[in-house]
Amino acid sequence: MNTCPSFDEGSLEKELEFARARVALLESRLRSVSGTGHLNTAGCWSQVDHFKRLVDDIDQGVLVLDQEYETVFINKNALQLFESDRLSFDLLKIFSSLTAEDQQNILNLVQSQQQSGHVELHEFSLRLPSGRSVDLRLKFTPLFRVDNGYDGVQVIITDITDDLRVRQALERSEKMYQALFDGAGDAIFVHEDGGTFVDANRVACERLGYSREELLSMTPYDLRVDKVITCMDAKPDESGAGAVKSIVHKTRTGEEIFVEVNSRKVYLNGDEKILTIARDISERVEADRRAVLNRQRLKALYEMSHMNESSARTFFEFAIRNSLELSESESGFIVQLEGHGSETWFRNWVSTSLFGGKKPVPQPSSLTECGVWNECIVQRTPVCCNQVGPDDNLHPFSAGSVKSYLALPVLEAGRVVAVAVLVNRKGGYEDDNVRNLRLLLEGMWNVICKKKSEEQVRKSLREKETLLKEVHHRVKNNMQVICSLLNLQTEYINDPQDLTLIRHSIDRVRSMAYVHEQLYRSDDLSCIDFGQYISSLGLRLVSSYGVADRIRFATRLETIKLPIEQALPCGLIVNELLTNAITHAFPPGQKWETQKVSVELSFSGGTVYMSVADNGIGYDGRERPGSLGHILVDTLVQQIDGNLQSRSEGGSRFELSFKLK
Structure with a gap:
């Protein structure tokens, strides 16, 4: 494939001869095409020049080769694509720079065209002398003479670098x-x-x-x-x-x-x-559905736990109705089992439908009539069937009326205590139905047992309260008997001092009896209202000593509940201090504008504060230290871990404080 080499003086003549020969050949071909023996050479060359100018101006490269693959024509755009000119253009050098695979593909393509006459395309990458790589698309169009002889190939060269990118x-x-x-x-x-x-x-x-x-x-x-x-x-x-x-x-x-x-x-x-x-969102929809069912179940359990009823039948009716709604079953029943084995009998039979109407379903007389749902009682596990056969016995349901069923036992300590049977859910029963309904029924039975246990506890508590009130009443009566006996004894005592001692003892016993009296009259058998106790005790003492017309008893009391272990000693302390004030604070022969005995009771920071005061003569004339009254008060203060302070200014004042238990 020798193309246009560089010209020198020796080769110029050869090239001119070669050009003249090519022109003569073209003239001969044109004469054969025109059918005439002569040719207007000037006109032909004018047309050829016009054709060359047109081809040079197109934006694609055009290369024409003869049958020997020698360059016949190349336009300006092709020379620019190959970064060459007409004098230095070397097709063989360009062909040799291609990969062996591209060279072989082009040769095979051109050779096959000589037989097929088809237009062929080929794309390849070429590195130019400047080092730049371009992607080219070659369109090979075979050329044939009038006699169909192969005369060369026309190659249209397109730069597809940008298009390829x-x-x-x-x-x-x-x-x-x-x-x-x-x-x-x-x-x-x-x-x-x-x-x-x-x-x-x-x-x-x-x-x-x-x-x-x-x-x-x-x-x-x-x-x-x-x-x-x-x-x-x-x-x-x-x-x-x-x-x-x-x-x-x-x-x-x-x-x-x-x-x-x-x-x-x-x-x-x-x-x-x-x-x-x-x-x-199937999983989310299923989770939402389960959440709704769980909320419905929990709501049903909450409502059951707050029902005032305690009978099992009421709970059974509520549970079967909610079970039908949760499972979307057509109908069902629930029944409580009593006894064991063949001696098992039914209690609280409740049946209903999805729409709330009671179904006229007869109660079986024994387990042997229960059909296939008896298996859940025997196996103590849920039994589910979504394809009930025509011969399956589901008594008390009529034959052929049941398409699917779910039987659920309710267990207590491993023993079946109740069973629920639901039938005809659209689409059949699933594991979620079993789980939800089982939790509902177990929760129902737990509520029933809890209600029953609470009722037993309340009954036992009422019995114990009655018994405890009776005990306090008997203690109070016994102390009243003691007071009566001491009163009878006073009729035989002539010594005034002995008589005073006996009366003080009677007051002490009465103060304790009054504590028990308040306890059995109160709703709370462990504590008494100590403010009310002081008020009543003070009025009784003033009345008992016959000084109500000359001594005014004043109180400022808060409502404080004292347990019995503190109420008894505090009651005795108040009795001693009030008795001492009434009998010794206002001796005869002295005058006062107002004779007053007061008691204050308050509570702050877990501590009880109590004071007993009078406006009498003070400590003078009181019981001497070491007397029974002083010893008793000191002992009782220690018993309640209290603190007693006293002072005598314009009368006597005793202040007691102790921690409330």
Whole structure:
């Protein structure tokens, strides 16, 4: 493939001779084409020059080779593409710079054209003399003479470097789009408005069970469930914004899948399409359904726990009604079992339907009549059947009326104490139904047992309260007997001092008796209102000593509940201090404008504060230290871990403080 070498003086003549020979050959071919023996050479050369100028001005490279692959013509654009000129253009050098694979492909292509006559394309990369790489596309068009003899090839050369980069970028973009499209975790559909699918990703195909080709032949309406509008019909609004809704898809196998869809308008290649993203929310819907059932069950248990009724039948009626609602069963019954083995009998038989009406279901007389649901009693485990045979005995239900059933035993300490049977749930019974209803019935029985236990405790407590009140009443009566005996004894005592001692003893016994009297009259058998006790005790003492007309008894008392272990000693202390004030604070022969004895009682910071005061003569004339009254008060103060302070200023004042237990 020797082309235009560099010219020197010796080769110029040869090239001219070669050119003349080529011109003569072309003239001969033109004469054969025109059918004449002569040719207007000047006109032909004018047309050839015009053709060359046209070809030189086009934006593609043009190269014409003869049958020996010698260069016949090359235009300016081709020379610019190869960074060459007409004098230095060397086709063989350019061909040699190609890879061996490209060289062989071009040779095979050109050779095959001589037989086929087809136009062929070939693309390759070429490194130019400047070091820049270009991507070229060659279009080979074979040339044939009038006699169909092969006469060479015309090569149209196009620089596709920029086009190839754009195409590669587009391919990368398409691959990325396809990777994102198929790699998404949600099903994605592209479809016409009301027409067939244009595209669907891998998740959509796998979820629905169709191949991509099958989906592309379907319309959105082919996926709807029972004529319900599905996501494909959830059209966007006029602005193109997504319309979100939750619906149901139907797979190829008929399985129903809950999905949340978002549809919006998109433009692909200038055409308006609808893009729909469908997210599988079956697990969320199932979780919501379970949460609703759990809330209904907990609500039922809460209502049962706050029912004032305590009879098992009332709870059974409430439980079977809620069981039907939770399981969406048509009807059912619940019954309590008594006895053991063959001697088991029924109590509190309750049957109803989903709509609340009582079903006329007869109560079996024994377990042998119970049919197949007797298995749950024998096995002590739930028994479920969603395909009841025509010969299965489900007494007391009539034959053929039951399509599915669930029998649930209620256990207490491993023994079946009740059984509930539900029938005819649409779609059959599932594990969730068993779990929810079992928890409901077990909770119901726990509430029944708790109510029964609480009733027994209340009954026992009432009995103990009655007994304790009787004990306090008897203690009070016995102390009254002691006081009566001491009163009788005073009739035989002539010594005034002895008589005073006996009367003080009577007052002490009465103060203790009054504590027991208040306890059996009170609703609280462990504590008494000590403020009320002081008020009543003071009035009784003033009345007992006959000084109510000249000594005023004043109080300022808070309501403080004292336990009996503190009330008894405090009562004796108050009795001693009041008795001492009444008998010694106001001796005869002295005058006072007002004779007053006062008691104050308060509570602060866990401590009880009590004071007994008078406006009498003070300590003078009181019981001497070491007397029984002083010894008794000191002993009782120590018993309650208290602190007693006293002072004599304008009368006597005793202040007692102790911690409330």
